[in-house]
Amino acid sequence: MSDYNFAYLDEQTKQMIRRAILKGLAIPGYQVPFASREMPMPYGWGTGGVQVSAATLTPDDTMKVIDQGADDTTNAVSIRKFFEKTAGVATTEATAEASVIQTRHRIPEETLREDQILVYQVPIPEPLRFLEPSEVETRKMHSLEEYGLMHVKLYEDIARHGAIATAYAYPVKVEGRYVMDPSPIPKFDNPKLEMAAIQLFGAGREQRIYAVPPYTQVVSLDFEDFPFEASKADHPCDLCGAEDSYLDEVIMDDAGTRMFVCSDTDYCAGRRAAGHVGAQGVSTQEEDAA
Amino acid sequence: MNADVLKGGFADAPVDAAHAFRAAMNVMARPGVIEEVAGAVPPAPMSVAAGVLLLTLCDPETPIALCGAHDCADVREWIAFHIGAPVVAPQKAMFVVGTWCAVQPLEVYAIGTAEYPDRSATVIVEMDALAAEGAVLRGPGIKTQAALSLPEVAAFQRNAVLFPLGLDFFFCAGSRLAALPRTTRVEAF
Amino acid sequence: MYVAVKGGERAIDNAHAWLAEERRGDRDVAELSVAQIREQLSLAVNRVMAEGSLYDPDLAALAIKQARGDMIEAIFLIRAYRTTLPRFGYSKPVETADMACDRRISATFKDAPGGQVLGPTFDYTHRLLDFALAAEGEVPEAAEAEAKPGPVPHITEFLNKEGLIQTEDESDEVPGDLTREPLELPADRALRLQSLTRGDEGFVLGMAYSTQRGYARNHAFVGELRIGRVAVEMDIPELGFAIDIGEIELTECETVNQFAGSKTEPPQFTRGYGLVFGQSERKSISMALVDRALRWKELGEDNLGAPAQDEEFVLYHSDNIQATGFLEHIKLPHYVDFQSELELIRKLRREAMEAGETVQQEAAE
Numbered sequence: 001m002s003d004y005n006f007a008y009l010d011e012q013t014k015q016m017i018r019r020a021i022l023k024g025l026a027i028p029g030y031q032v033p034f035a036s037r038e039m040p041m042p043y044g045w046g047t048g049g050v051q052v053s054a055a056t057l058t059p060d061d062t063m064k065v066i067d068q069g070a071d072d073t074t075n076a077v078s079i080r081k082f083f084e085k086t087a088g089v090a091t092t093e094a095t096a097e098a099s100v101i102q103t104r105h106r107i108p109e110e111t112l113r114e115d116q117i118l119v120y121q122v123p124i125p126e127p128l129r130f131l132e133p134s135e136v137e138t139r140k141m142h143s144l145e146e147y148g149l150m151h152v153k154l155y156e157d158i159a160r161h162g163a164i165a166t167a168y169a170y171p172v173k174v175e176g177r178y179v180m181d182p183s184p185i186p187k188f189d190n191p192k193l194e195m196a197a198i199q200l201f202g203a204g205r206e207q208r209i210y211a212v213p214p215y216t217q218v219v220s221l222d223f224e225d226f227p228f229e230a231s232k233a234d235h236p237c238d239l240c241g242a243e244d245s246y247l248d249e250v251i252m253d254d255a256g257t258r259m260f261v262c263s264d265t266d267y268c269a270g271r272r273a274a275g276h277v278g279a280q281g282v283s284t285q286e287e288d289a290a
Numbered sequence: 291m292n293a294d295v296l297k298g299g300f301a302d303a304p305v306d307a308a309h310a311f312r313a314a315m316n317v318m319a320r321p322g323v324i325e326e327v328a329g330a331v332p333p334a335p336m337s338v339a340a341g342v343l344l345l346t347l348c349d350p351e352t353p354i355a356l357c358g359a360h361d362c363a364d365v366r367e368w369i370a371f372h373i374g375a376p377v378v379a380p381q382k383a384m385f386v387v388g389t390w391c392a393v394q395p396l397e398v399y400a401i402g403t404a405e406y407p408d409r410s411a412t413v414i415v416e417m418d419a420l421a422a423e424g425a426v427l428r429g430p431g432i433k434t435q436a437a438l439s440l441p442e443v444a445a446f447q448r449n450a451v452l453f454p455l456g457l458d459f460f461f462c463a464g465s466r467l468a469a470l471p472r473t474t475r476v477e478a479f
Numbered sequence: 480m481y482v483a484v485k486g487g488e489r490a491i492d493n494a495h496a497w498l499a500e501e502r503r504g505d506r507d508v509a510e511l512s513v514a515q516i517r518e519q520l521s522l523a524v525n526r527v528m529a530e531g532s533l534y535d536p537d538l539a540a541l542a543i544k545q546a547r548g549d550m551i552e553a554i555f556l557i558r559a560y561r562t563t564l565p566r567f568g569y570s571k572p573v574e575t576a577d578m579a580c581d582r583r584i585s586a587t588f589k590d591a592p593g594g595q596v597l598g599p600t601f602d603y604t605h606r607l608l609d610f611a612l613a614a615e616g617e618v619p620e621a622a623e624a625e626a627k628p629g630p631v632p633h634i635t636e637f638l639n640k641e642g643l644i645q646t647e648d649e650s651d652e653v654p655g656d657l658t659r660e661p662l663e664l665p666a667d668r669a670l671r672l673q674s675l676t677r678g679d680e681g682f683v684l685g686m687a688y689s690t691q692r693g694y695a696r697n698h699a700f701v702g703e704l705r706i707g708r709v710a711v712e713m714d715i716p717e718l719g720f721a722i723d724i725g726e727i728e729l730t731e732c733e734t735v736n737q738f739a740g741s742k743t744e745p746p747q748f749t750r751g752y753g754l755v756f757g758q759s760e761r762k763s764i765s766m767a768l769v770d771r772a773l774r775w776k777e778l779g780e781d782n783l784g785a786p787a788q789d790e791e792f793v794l795y796h797s798d799n800i801q802a803t804g805f806l807e808h809i810k811l812p813h814y815v816d817f818q819s820e821l822e823l824i825r826k827l828r829r830e831a832m833e834a835g836e837t838v839q840q841e842a843a844e
Contacts, residue, residue, distance in 0.1 A: 004563065006304035012349050018311045019347055019384075023408035025319045026458040026471035028430050032408045033661035038558040043801050044808025056315070058308040068815045075811055077487040105815045114320075123805065134791055136664050143404035161827050162834075167819035175430055175473065177454055186819035196433075198319045205801045207661040213319040213431035213473075233822055249818055263815055 007054040007087040013037055017055035017209065021200060024211035029174030030142070031125050031208040039204065046079055046104055047204030049121035053083065053102050056117060056200065062090045064098035069106035069246065069263035076104070095266050105168075107189040109245045109267040112197035114214060120183040122203040125210065127171040127181040147179050150221065158226050170228075173219045174212060182218075188232045188246045193218040235260040239281040240271035295367040298331035300345055306330075310346040317469040318458070321427050322436025324420055324468045333364035339462035340387055340414050341368075347412075348385055350374040355383035355399075358392025360416070386413045390441035396449070399457055407454040410472075415441065420463040429474040437479070438468055446476040502547045516540035525728075525757025526550060530799065531557030532658065532677045534727050534756050551679075551799050558800055562658070571712045571721055575731050575754070576630050580707035582758075585634045587700050587735055593631040598706060599758075634703040635733050635750060644735065644748040645778075664791055671773055671794065675766045676755050678797030684761060686787045686797075687768035695772045695785030698737035699751060706730045706758050730755050732763040736771050741779030749778060769793060 005011065020034040039047040057063065063083055067076040071093040079102060080091050092098050095110040104121040112118060124130075128138040131149045141147070150171060157165040164170075170187035174180050182193055183201060193199070199212040212218060222228035233247045238259040245267055247260040259280055262268035272281065300306035306329035313325035332341030348354060354375045356365060366377055380386065380398045387393075393413055402410035417439075424439040425446075438461070440446060449456045449472055456472030470476070503510065517524055517540035527539040531554045539557060546552035582598025585591055597603075638644040654669035657677075662670070675683055690696055708728050712721040732753040740746035751771030753763035772787040786792055796802065 006308065008563075010563065010565065011303055011307060014307070014311075015347055015349050016351070018315075019352070020408070021315060022318050022347070022412070022458070023410075025315065025431075026473065027407050027454050028473065030407060030454060033406075033663065035658070035660050038555075038562040038800065040559045042555065042807060043804025044806075045804065045811065047804075056312070058312055059305055060309075068812050072487045073812050074487045074491055078491060081488070104811075105813070123808070135795070136791060139405050162830055163823075163827060165823060165827070167823040168816040184813075184816050186815055188819070198315065205805055211319075213471075215433045216430035231819075231822060231826075233818070246815070247818070248814055249821065263818075 004086055006059070007057050007083070008040075009037065009051065009054045013051075014055045017051055020209040021052065021055065021211060024200070024209050025198070025213050027178075028212050028216050029172075029178030029180040029210060031203075031210045033207055034209050036204045036207040041078070041082070043205035044123060045075060046102070046121035048202030048206075048209070049102050049104070049119050049204075050079060050082070050202070051204060052200050052202035052209060053100060053119045054087070056119065057083065057087050057089055057100060059088060061087075061099045062092050062097055063087075064092050064095060064101045064266075065103075066101065066106060066108070066264075066266075067104040068248075069108070070265040072265065093266050094270075095264075105184050105186075106246070106263060107185055107192045107195075109242075109262070109264045110270075111192075112195050114196045116197040118195075118197050118199045120185075120199065120201045122181065122183045122201050122206075122208070124169075125181055125201065125203040125206050125208040127169075127179050142178060145177065147173075150179060151223075154221060155223065158223070164222070164226065164228075167231075171221050173221060175217050176219075179221070180210065180212075180218075186232070186246055187220065187228075188230045190218075190220045190228070191230050233260050236278060237262045237268060237271075237281075238278045240268045240276045241278040241281070242268070242271055242276070295333060295364060295371050298333070298341065298368060299372040300329050303345075306342075307346045310342045313467055314343060314346060314460070314469070317460070317467055318431075318471055320431045320436075321429065321470050321474045322422060322432060322438045322468070324422060324438075324466050326465050327467050328465055333362075333368050335359045335362075335416070336365055336368075336387065337416055337462045338465040339467040340416060340460075342465075343414055343460055343462070343467070344369065344373055344375070344385065344387070348373045348375045350376070352384045353378040353382050355380045355386045355411075357386060357388025360388050360392065383411050386411055387416070388414075389416045396445060396457060401452055401455040401457060404455070407456075410455065410457055412458050412460065414460045414462060417441065417461050417463040420461055420466045420468055424479055426477045426479055427470070427474050428477075430471070432474070438470070440470070440476065443476050443478045446470060446474070450475055502545070511544060513537060513540045513544060516543050522758060523548075523550065523553075525759050526680060526762070527553045527557055529756040529759050529762060530554045530677050530679065531561065533557050533561040551803050555800050555803075568713060570724070571714065573709045573711060573727075573729070575705070575709055575729065576633055578631060578705055578707040578709045578729070578731070579626065580631055580705050582706040583631060583703070584705075585701070585703045587702050588634060588637075591634055591637065593627070600760075631705070633733065635735065638702075638735065638748060642747070645738075645744070645750060647750065662794060664794075665776075666790060666794060668770070668774070668777075671790065672752065672754070672766070672770060674794045674797055675753070675769055676762075678766075679799035679802070680759075680762045680765070682797050682799065682802075683765040683769055686772075686793060687765035689785065690768050690772045690787045695775070695783050695788045697749075697751075697768070697771050699734040699768050699771060700736070701764060702733045702735035702750070704730070704732045704760065704764065706760070728757050730757065730759045730763040732760075732767045734764070734767040734771060738778065744778055749774070 020032040024032045039050055065076045065080040067073040083089055084091055095108045100117045102119040126138050131153055132138050154164050168186045169181055169184040170190055172180050172182055196214050201210045220228040236243045239261050245262045248263045250259050252259055310327050313327045317323050317325050327339050327342040330338055330341035330345050352375050354377055356377055369375055399411035421439045423437050425443050427436040453472050459470040461468045517536050523543055524536050524539045527542055528534050542553035542556040583596045635644055657673045708726045710723045711725050713724050714721045734751040736749045738749040751767035753766030755763045769787055773790055775788050
């Protein structure tokens, strides 16, 4: 690969992104503005995550890319190929083998370790954006720690629906200071945001980078009488029988028959390889025989 | 110009800088952790670690303040040749380099603004030695507690009170590197 | 039995191959050359250069070919290429008063020094399909005249002499760079103009049109519109002086806007400014109108709450590469988020039904 620099970006761009990442780690949950570059994939396809990964990767890394929890979704495949080609890094689908994981919309089920880095693709980094469209105003609100509007919104949900009607991109407060958008992960994943790995968030179109260092306090916003609840489909995985994983609902036929399967494809495959079988699953040994 | 200043940059910039950044990120994300870095040979009195940091993080858009003995012709020329960063007065610096004594007083450096707390200086402190002992550290990046041989305690306590504003520190001793972001709560051992 | 959908990689490769075939179209029809696009679809090339922020007609033509004529896709190709280019330095500001004008018109004066030059314009063509073009044929050569030597003064300078138009202060300040620093608000005029000149032509046109229809109306006249080539100069530190590094074609529009005066300014004409790569008339006029609308604060005008006055709204939404990316990304899989919404809706419905049943029961009792 000689047409482009290692990991595609030029060194000065990487330096700029690296400075933003360090400030992001020093001010957990605060959105650091950065001069996002046009990437060879469209905005909205993960340009922020790709830039953060490009500034973070070394040739020794093993990279995993997931979209919706799966390694084989088309955009995950496309981004993985991009880094194979431009950075020459090894890639893997196994969460445990990866040193850098780029994700869209999920946190892997397997607990991440200290020697791992999780890079999120973020569409709208501003948790207050849908309550206040103006960037000038939301920046002021963060500076004054004025998060009343967010609480009012959540409380209105409760008044209207009897529950908080936010199912994904559920806002969190980081280290008791900044309200942060955890990217559109299902709220089932929110408790995992306190982890041993470094978490980096990149929003390319919106030109923001933010970070959560390991073991940082991350609290999902809630009320004493309506505590936060990490919910998922009340079902085990039909393939591997897991009770503790986030599930996708798959429509099987015209009659609308449904089955539930792990959204984390590596987790599901790992369990099946270890002999776990769900209600509609077949053990992998049988599959191999067939 | 001293011919030596032409030397001492990264041999393979994209790869050397990538490794160096990972070390810098790791120590900033995990206060108390000490990493080894390599690839730069800056002129005396600058340490390898400080040189590596500047090569990795600085460019013509990042003003640097040199303090004490670090403000010398060799270092200035080395920065001009390898980095192109302007050497500026302390108030305007994004990066500050010097020994703990030389970088004083800390009050002159940018600590960011309420709306942009990231616009604060990063202070690179040159040390004789660096060890995971001494001051007790707690906060983001630290599971329970960590220890680091900080040059003092009170200054870092004052800095932490400024949060979300404040300075962020790197500590360098030879090729060893550690860091202390503004979020870390520091207590004397 | 359910088998997870695999083979994303193969599907992508096949899609790319099919796309290449569709781009080529019927192989019995001769393939377009990049030179043909550059020469015969030059206004498309201009738009791609302007919104791609890169002056290179050959690359723009290549991008149009590769993008199958999808302009935004072509602009995207150019932007993605541009961002990888090293920056060697900065040119001096171009001097549009020295422009070799192909076209130069003013709507505010019947005639002016330098004259009105219609140039190659669609303006007075009758929009009748020319079926002769369907058959291949050469066009007769257009009449030629000697170019008038010397600079062509700007029309607004004449108004300026009388003090009737607001003077723009000169400044040696280095303007910010939208492509190197994240946009910060409030943005100064230099940044606003940068954003508008690379903004989507349709968006900027729509915003400009809205001001004409009354959303922050500012009564614009085209003081002058000129199209032509200007020299680009660059200081070469090794030489110690500036040299010409080439020529670019630009369209410049200065509007003269009515202004009744405000608390801070006397009644006088004010200006809007548009400057765009290539022959891009519609875009530069639109740009000038929106520029003027965005200047309400510095001129002490009222904020009428019109979209074109809202700097944040205009600047954050004018870039078609950002817009199309985010718009189209909703076709990427979102099933994890959708699943969490499904669960939530089911839960809320269940609770609502149960509550309904309780109410009914209570009523029955």
